[in-house]
Amino acid sequence: xxxxxxxxxxxxxxxxxxxxxxxxxxxxxxxxxxxxxxxxxxxxxxxxxxxxxxxxxxxxxxxxxxxxxxxxxxxxxxxxxxxxxxxxxxxxxxxxxxxxxxxxxxxxxxxxxxxxxxxxxxxxxxxxxxxxxxxxxxxxxxxxxxxxxxxxxxxxxxxxxxxxxxxxxxxxxxxxxxxxxxxxxxxxxx
Amino acid sequence: xxxxxxxxxxxxxxxxxxxxxxxxxxxxxxxxxxxxxxxxxxxxxxxxxxxxxxxxxxxxxxxxxxxxxxxxxxxxxxxxxxxxxxxxxxxxxxxxxxxxxxxxxxxxxxxxxxxxxxxxxxxxxxxxxxxxxxxxxxxxxxxxxxxxxxxxxxxxxxxxxxxxxxxxxxxxxxxxxxxxxxxxxxxxxxxxxxxxxxxxxxxxxxxxxxxxxxxxxxxxxxxxxxxxxxxxxxxxxxxxxxxxxxxxxxxxxxxxxxxxxxxxxxxxxxxxxxxxxxxxxxxxxxxxxxxxxxxxxxxxxxxxxxxxxxxxxxxxxxxxxxxxxxxxxxxxxxxxxxxxxxxxxxxxxxxxxxxxxxxxxxxxxxxxxxxxxxxxxxxxxxxxxxxxxxxxxxxxxxxxxxxxxxxxxxxxxxxxxxxxxxxxxxxxxxxxxxxxxxxxxxxxxxxxxxxxxxxxxxxxxxxxxxxxxxxxxxxxxxxxxxxxxxxxxxxxxxxxxxxxxxxxxxxxxxxxxxxxxxxxxxxxxxx
Numbered sequence: 001x002x003x004x005x006x007x008x009x010x011x012x013x014x015x016x017x018x019x020x021x022x023x024x025x026x027x028x029x030x031x032x033x034x035x036x037x038x039x040x041x042x043x044x045x046x047x048x049x050x051x052x053x054x055x056x057x058x059x060x061x062x063x064x065x066x067x068x069x070x071x072x073x074x075x076x077x078x079x080x081x082x083x084x085x086x087x088x089x090x091x092x093x094x095x096x097x098x099x100x101x102x103x104x105x106x107x108x109x110x111x112x113x114x115x116x117x118x119x120x121x122x123x124x125x126x127x128x129x130x131x132x133x134x135x136x137x138x139x140x141x142x143x144x145x146x147x148x149x150x151x152x153x154x155x156x157x158x159x160x161x162x163x164x165x166x167x168x169x170x171x172x173x174x175x176x177x178x179x180x181x182x183x184x185x186x187x188x189x190x
Numbered sequence: 191x192x193x194x195x196x197x198x199x200x201x202x203x204x205x206x207x208x209x210x211x212x213x214x215x216x217x218x219x220x221x222x223x224x225x226x227x228x229x230x231x232x233x234x235x236x237x238x239x240x241x242x243x244x245x246x247x248x249x250x251x252x253x254x255x256x257x258x259x260x261x262x263x264x265x266x267x268x269x270x271x272x273x274x275x276x277x278x279x280x281x282x283x284x285x286x287x288x289x290x291x292x293x294x295x296x297x298x299x300x301x302x303x304x305x306x307x308x309x310x311x312x313x314x315x316x317x318x319x320x321x322x323x324x325x326x327x328x329x330x331x332x333x334x335x336x337x338x339x340x341x342x343x344x345x346x347x348x349x350x351x352x353x354x355x356x357x358x359x360x361x362x363x364x365x366x367x368x369x370x371x372x373x374x375x376x377x378x379x380x381x382x383x384x385x386x387x388x389x390x391x392x393x394x395x396x397x398x399x400x401x402x403x404x405x406x407x408x409x410x411x412x413x414x415x416x417x418x419x420x421x422x423x424x425x426x427x428x429x430x431x432x433x434x435x436x437x438x439x440x441x442x443x444x445x446x447x448x449x450x451x452x453x454x455x456x457x458x459x460x461x462x463x464x465x466x467x468x469x470x471x472x473x474x475x476x477x478x479x480x481x482x483x484x485x486x487x488x489x490x491x492x493x494x495x496x497x498x499x500x501x502x503x504x505x506x507x508x509x510x511x512x513x514x515x516x517x518x519x520x521x522x523x524x525x526x527x528x529x530x531x532x533x534x535x536x537x538x539x540x541x542x543x544x545x546x547x548x549x550x551x552x553x554x555x556x557x558x559x560x561x562x563x564x565x566x567x568x569x570x571x572x573x574x575x576x577x578x579x580x581x582x583x584x585x586x587x588x589x590x591x592x593x594x595x596x597x598x599x600x601x602x603x604x605x606x607x608x609x610x611x612x613x614x615x616x617x618x619x620x621x622x623x624x625x626x627x628x629x630x631x632x633x634x635x636x637x638x639x640x641x642x643x644x645x646x647x648x649x650x651x652x653x654x655x656x657x658x659x660x661x662x663x664x665x666x667x668x669x670x671x672x673x674x675x676x677x678x679x680x681x682x683x684x685x686x687x688x689x690x691x692x693x694x695x696x697x698x699x700x701x702x703x704x705x706x707x708x709x710x711x712x713x714x715x716x717x
Binding site for chain 2: 010011023024027032033034035036037038039044045046047059060061062063064065066067068078079081082084085087088089091102103104105106107108111112115119
C-alpha cells in the first residue's frame with residue numbers, strides 16, 4: 001500500500017508543519033517515507049510545494065511522477081490547481097477556499113472556484129474563517145490536515161493525533177490542544 | 191541502531207559528526223546550508239566543541255578546513271555548486287599537497303536552478319582536480335558515505351569531493367544511524383615538501399597525484415557503491431539519484447549499473463557494453479559520465495543520454511523525464527488549470543530592501559542613463575515587479591566591480607547594490623579596486639544584519655561595515671549610514687543624489703535588521 005501526497009501553498013502558510021506531522025505519523029507507524037521539500041528563494045511569498053510519499057514498501061523516487069498523486073492538499077485554491085497534472089484519475093483535491101492574492105494578475109476568483117468545483121473529487125473550506133471562529137486562528141493548517149486525513153487511509157487518525165501532540169509538544173500544552181481541536185474540526189465536520 | 195528522519199543535508203551532517211568530524215567550514219548557500227546548521231545545533235558537536243561558525247566565503251572555508259586536515263583532524267567544507275568556483279584555487283591545490291586528516295569537500299549542485307545562477311556540475315571539478323568523487327543516491331547513502339569518505343581520504347591522502355543535488359539535499363527519509371567515532375588526535379604534518387608548493391615540490395607532488403589515478407579507479411571498480419543489477423539488453427548507467435528514477439520507471443529488459451563512486455570505472459563500463467546492445471546514461475546535471483562513456487566505447491557503440499536528446503539537455507532529472515527515456519510516458523488525467531498565474535517569490539512586506547529600491551527608483555527617474563548593478567541575495571528580487579530596479583546580477587560581489595568597469599567605460603551614474611554578507615564574501619576587494627582607481631561609482635551596501643536569503647545566518651561583517659569601508663579608503667564624508675524606512679525617504683534620496691554627483695567612490699549603508707530575523711529574535715526573547 002502506498003500514498004502520494006502533493007502539499008502546496010504560498011511561502012509562509014505552514015505547509016511544512018503539515019508535512020512534519022504526516023512524516024512523524026508515518027515513521028511511528030513503521031511506514032517508508034520520502035518527503036521532498038522546497039527551501040531557499042521560493043519561500044519568500046512565492047508558490048511552494050512538497051512531495052510526500054508514504055508506503056509499506058521501499059520508495060524509489062523522491063518526486064511524485066505526473067498522474068500519480070492520490071491527493072493534493074493545499075493551503076490556497078490556485079496553488080491546488082497548479083499541480084493538477086500530477087493528480088491521479090481517482091485522486092482528491094483538499095484545499096483551503098481562501099485565496100491569497102499577492103500578485104497583480106491573480107485569476108478571477110469565481111472562475112477559479114468553478115474550475116475547482118468541476119473536479120470529480122474535491123473538498124474545500126475556508127479554514128482560516130473556521131480557525132478564527134473557533135478561537136484557534138493559528139491552527140488553520142491542522143484543520144486542513146484533518147480534512148485530508150479522511151482520504152489518507154494509510155495513516156489512522158489516532159496516529160496523526162499522536163504525531164500532532166509530539167510535533168507541537170515543545171510549544172506548550174495549549175498549542176497542542178488547539179491543534180488537536182483543529183484536526184478534529186477538519187476530520188469530523190458538523 | 192537508531193532510525194531517524196533526516197534531510198539529505200542532515201544525513202551528510204550527522205554522517206560527518208559520527209565519522210569523528212572536528213570542524214565544518216562553510217558559507218551559506220542553497221541547497222547546502224542545512225548541513226552546517228544541523229552541526230551547529232547538534233549536542234555531540236557542542237559537547238566536542240566541533241568548529242561550526244560560518245566563514246566569510248567558500249575560499250576561506252576551504253583553506254581553514256585544509257589547515258585542520260594539516261593538523262591531523264577530520265574536516266568538512268560545504269557549499270553550493272557555485273561556491274566551488276570561489277574556492278577552486280584552494281581546492282585544486284589541496285589535491286596537489288594532499289591531506290593529513292580526512293578532508294571532505296561537499297558541493298550541493300542545483301540542477302534546474304531552483305535558487306541559482308547556473309547548472310554547473312561539480313563532478314567536473316573533482317575530475318579536474320584528480321580526486322575521488324562520491325555521489326550518494328539517497329539519504330541512507332549520504333549518511334553511510336561520510337564515514338567511507340573520511341577513510342578514503344585518509345587512505346589515499348587526498349581530499350574527497352562529495353556531490354549531492356537539491357532533490358537529495360532537501361528531501362527527507364528515514365536513516366539508520368550508528369555510533370560516533372572519536373575525533374582524530376592532534377598530529378600536524380611535518381612533511382614540508384608536500385605542503386610547500388614551490389615548483390620543485392609541486393612537480394613531484396603533481397606527478398604523485400597523477401600516479402594515484404590507477405589506484406583511485408581500481409577502488410571505484412571494487413566499491414560497494416558501484417554495482418550492476420539485472421541482465422537486460424539495454425545497459426543503464428545511473429548516477430546518484432538518477433538510480434532512483436530508473437528504479438521508479440521499472441523499465442523492462444535493462445541491466446542497471448549504479449554509479450556513486452568515481453573516477454568512472456572504465457572496466458565496468460566496458461563489461462556493461464559487451465553485455466548490452468546500447469547504453470543509456472542517466473545523470474543529474476551535465477553529461478559528465480555520458481561524455482566519458484562515449485570516449486571509452488568509440489563512436490559506433492550506441493550511447494544515449496542528455497547529449498543525444500534521450501533525456502533533456504537542461505534541468506534536473508524527474509521521474510517523468512527518466513521514464514520517457516525508456517518509452518514509458520506517464521499518463522496524465524488532468525490538464526493544467528486555466529485559472530492560473532505564476533507566483534514568483536518577492537521581498538517581504540516591511541523589508542528594508544524595499545525602501546532602498548523605492549529610494550533608488552525615485553532618484554533614477556531623474557537620471558535616465560543610470561545603471562544599477564545588483565548582486566546575489568534577497569535584494570536580487572528587486573529585479574522583479576513592482577521595483578524592476580536592477581540591471582544585472584551575475585555572481586557574488588559583481589555589483590561593485592561591474593559598476594566600476596561600466597564607470598571606467600563612461601556609464602554615469604553607475605550604482606552598485608550589494609547585501610552586507612555578499613559584501614564581505616566578495617565585495618570588499620572590488621571596493622578597494624574602485625577606491626584605488628578613484629572610480630566614479632555609488633555603492634549601496636543594503637545591510638540587514640544577516641545572511642537573509644538562506645534563512646538568516648550570521649553575517650561576517652555585522653557592525654563592521656563603516657570601519658571596513660573607511661579602512662579600504664572610502665572618504666569619511668562620502669560614507670553614509672541611513673535607516674531605510676519610509677519616513678526617512680527624503681533624507682535617503684537626497685544623500686543618493688548628492689553622492690551620485692560626487693566624482694569618486696561613495697558608499698551608502700542603509701541599515702535595518704531583516705524582519706524575519708527580527709521576528710525570530712523577538713520570539714526567542716519571549717520564550
